[in-house]
Amino acid sequence: MICDNCGKNRAFERKMTHTYGKGKGLILIEKIPVIDCPDCGEQVLTAKTIKEIENIRRGRDKQLKQRFVPVTQFA
Numbered sequence: 742m743i744c745d746n747c748g749k750n751r752a753f754e755r756k757m758t759h760t761y762g763k764g765k766g767l768i769l770i771e772k773i774p775v776i777d778c779p780d781c782g783e784q785v786l787t788a789k790t791i792k793e794i795e796n797i798r799r800g801r802d803k804q805l806k807q808r809f810v811p812v813t814q815f816a
């Protein structure tokens with residue numbers, strides 16, 4: 742798809758994992774769709790995606806309390 746930033750047609754959608762907030766408010770969201778452009782390095786979240794993230798963060802205490810566990814790696 743076309744990159745909004747540089748106009749080249751090499752951007753593609755991929756899923757990424759991102760953490761928001763910190764301390765007790767920390768939340769890890771997996772499979773966030775981002776538009777990734779290899780030419781200019783731009784990563785764009787659509788307005789719909791941003792809104793959905795806001796909804797997830799707002800509803801975190803109700804919906805995700807049971808599921809949320811700190812994520813780390815066994816080195």
Ligand SMILES: [Zn+2]
Nearest residue numbers: 744747778781
């Ligand atoms: Zn670009």
